[in-house]
Amino acid sequence: MINMVNDNGFSTGFGVFTLSRWSRTNTPNEQNLRAWDAADELLLEHLAEVGVPESAKVLILNDQCGALATALVMAQGASGSVQCATDSFLSTQAAQKNVTANGGDLTRVTWLNSLDQAQGPIDLLLIKLPKNLSLLEDQLYRYRDHITPNTKIMAAGMVKHMAAGVFTLFESILGATKTSLAKKKARLIFCQPDPTQWQAATALKTQYLLENTNYQIIIYPNVFSRESLDIGTRFFLQHFPKKVDAEKIADIGCGNGVLGLVAAGKYPEATIDFYDESYMAVACAEENFTRAWPDRAASFRVDDGMSSATPGSYQLIVCNPPFHQHNVVGDFVALQMFRDAKLALQQGGEFWLVGNRHLGYKEHIKHLFGNCMVVASNQKFVVLKAIKR
Numbered sequence: 311m312i313n314m315v316n317d318n319g320f321s322t323g324f325g326v327f328t329l330s331r332w333s334r335t336n337t338p339n340e341q342n343l344r345a346w347d348a349a350d351e352l353l354l355e356h357l358a359e360v361g362v363p364e365s366a367k368v369l370i371l372n373d374q375c376g377a378l379a380t381a382l383v384m385a386q387g388a389s390g391s392v393q394c395a396t397d398s399f400l401s402t403q404a405a406q407k408n409v410t411a412n413g414g415d416l417t418r419v420t421w422l423n424s425l426d427q428a429q430g431p432i433d434l435l436l437i438k439l440p441k442n443l444s445l446l447e448d449q450l451y452r453y454r455d456h457i458t459p460n461t462k463i464m465a466a467g468m469v470k471h472m473a474a475g476v477f478t479l480f481e482s483i484l485g486a487t488k489t490s491l492a493k494k495k496a497r498l499i500f501c502q503p504d505p506t507q508w509q510a511a512t513a514l515k516t517q518y519l520l521e522n523t524n525y526q527i528i529i530y531p532n533v534f535s536r537e538s539l540d541i542g543t544r545f546f547l548q549h550f551p552k553k554v555d556a557e558k559i560a561d562i563g564c565g566n567g568v569l570g571l572v573a574a575g576k577y578p579e580a581t582i583d584f585y586d587e588s589y590m591a592v593a594c595a596e597e598n599f600t601r602a603w604p605d606r607a608a609s610f611r612v613d614d615g616m617s618s619a620t621p622g623s624y625q626l627i628v629c630n631p632p633f634h635q636h637n638v639v640g641d642f643v644a645l646q647m648f649r650d651a652k653l654a655l656q657q658g659g660e661f662w663l664v665g666n667r668h669l670g671y672k673e674h675i676k677h678l679f680g681n682c683m684v685v686a687s688n689q690k691f692v693v694l695k696a697i698k699r
């Protein structure tokens with residue numbers, strides 16, 4: 311079931327809006343969170359002061375739950391346009407629901423994912439600073455062709471999440487950059503683009519050869535563990551399931567797709583389905599898989615957990631679950647994935663995962679599946695297996 315949690319009034323210079331987080335997890339922890347932060351408030355306060363021309367062509371990046379999109383859609387005249395680009399499926403869902411819930415016309419917004427190009431020229435570029443600097447770098451290069459010296463560029467973030475290299479990135483890719491005073495622990499960044507100084511874009515994909523295989527793993531900018539194989543993933547691969555009779559396998563929270571890729575090698579007859587909420591992760595898994603296995607059946611799905619999976623359809627599901635959703639740390643996403651996995655497995659199907667020992671996944675899985683075996687453990691990680699009875 312999909313729940314809109316935390317309905318709250320969000321007061322801005324463009325009106326008061328009711329915003330919610332879009333969440334299937336329904337945990338008290340997440341319900342106590344608002345669907346916007348002080349950085350959204352500060353950015354909209356500044357925009358209301360300086361004014362947004364009715365005909366402005368606006369591009370919004372990384373709007374987490376649609377606070378910016380909702381306000382801008384309501385502020386815009388018919389001659390203006392709003393484009394929203396994000397790497398997160400969850401953010402897109404939340405933004406669309408919030409725009410609609412506040413009476414905005416969804417068709418007034420062009421919804422882009424992080425790999426899409428935007429329509430230019432852009433008059434106003436609004437950026438919620440992402441956690442990952444390489445995503446920001448990709449975005450500044452990706453949309454630079456639509457930026458002119460007249461484009462107003464404003465970024466907003468919470469001081470505690472602002473990476474040290476943010477200012478340098480804006481300066482080196484776009485032009486002179488300055489910052490506002492902090493307010494409620496949020497800060498704005500203003501950038502004056504100067505195309506005469508722009509240097510060629512640098513390549514942002516990284517790669518490594520997966521140990522003990524011939525698989526060259528490419529990693530896109532916003533994808534987990536960009537420089538090398540994650541140590542938890544490595545431990546999982548050392549204890550990977552071998553004896554399951556599997557025709558259909560899922561890799562949930564696939565990142566660059568390394569678990570599904572190894573599963574394809576161990577189960578030559580199986581179809582592999584890859585799921586992630588990051589558009590870049592899913593595209594990255596697809597590139598890695600199709601290069602290694604050009605003729606194998608597989609699907610690549612942007613999803614929240616495996617919410618779109620047919621119940622009872624898999625014999626094996628593998629997972630290295632996330633311990634945060636965007637900036638919110640907690641086990642709520644992992645627990646939702648466990649519930650999805652149970653639903654998606656056939657009777658007798660197996661769920662295998664790796665996790666940090668201290669996260670206590672074993673008890674949750676035992677409670678959910680009625681069984682949970684420790685396949686392997688070391689000082690840091692544990693590989694667990696549960697069977698759907």
Ligand SMILES: C[S@@+](CC[C@H](N)C(=O)[O-])C[C@H]1O[C@@H](n2cnc3c(N)ncnc32)[C@H](O)[C@@H]1O
Nearest residue numbers: 534543563564565586587588614615630631632
């Ligand atoms: C710890 S990483 C594991 C990546 C990869 N399986 C590996 O072992 O290298 C967890 C992955 O879960 C994804 N994720 C986070 N929240 C998700 C959600 N709600 N639904 C699906 N995937 C999600 C993240 O984008 C990330 O790629």
